[in-house]
Amino acid sequence: MTEDFTKFIEQMKHQRPVEWNHLPDFSLYMDQVLSYMERQLILGDGQDSLTAAMVNNYTKSGLVPRAEGKKYNREHIAYLTAVCVLKRVMATKDIDTVIRDELHQRNNVQAGYEEFCKSLDTAITTTTHEMESYADKGTLADSAIHFALLSYAASVATQYYVNQLGRQAGDVTDKK
Template sequence: METIKKVLEEKRPNKWDDIPDIDLYMDQVLSYMPRQHAGLELDENLTAAMVNNYIKKGLLPRAKGKKYNREHIAYLTATCLLKQVLSVTDTGELLKARIEDGEVRDFYERYIQVMDEEFKKVSASLEETKDKAQLSEAALRLAVSSYAQKLACEQMLKELGESFKEEAEEETE
């Protein structure tokens, strides 16, 4: 329990100004990303094929030449977390809704702030116990809570998607 509490309390992506301001090749991006997302250093993987799929699905812009910049890292950082609970399509909708009228930097800084708040809440809710019944109860509560939050998020994204469609139809009239 101490390990996950420590990750939730301390592990955060680099701040915007700490992300390299030089363009990176794919292999450099893949080796950089575990610093950005706790799951990538624990047991998740990010591959070149996944990055290319995210580009095809519109989750991040195409590379400039074969190089990726700070904005790509910001998009990938958020995508790696969001895709753990949302479909790639829903992740794209959320990114589109959050970034559409703003700067990627503003979105990224807000993402880091929300992540910090939510990770600290979960960490604070974790109780130290070695009792199997208490551990299984806590795990059950976290799983059910996660599912309820996922359902609510998906509904909100559905409503956002419908409002985007309505706006697009109004613009074409």
């Protein structure tokens, strides 16, 4: 294993979004939110971090609640964390469907965020173990293809679940 690989694996093992109780319990301005979010996410080489324009777009589309004045609180950070992670693998409309259903089931942002972080931890831990076990099995291209295929399979499963959520929402609407 190379030094870069070892460093990346260590980042994957240890970097996670903070627990709800450790999110700021005071309001933040946009530049503080952007800085804070860099610590919430695992950003690999060449991945863009969150920008003010992105936050504004997420707010306009309803993915993230509007700021209170020009200040953001822990609920905003929770939403932004979920959106930033999910946007790497899901369409915006699907993120909206999933987040709304999750919050509806949990009845509050804190419980939804805690469940999201628990699932994210499991996914990252599983992927990290897979990376370590796959490290010496082939070339970088082989590894990239392997993980792309895992992503493809997970994407197919994700779309199935999102479609089921849509059908359930349609059933509820039809019954009214």
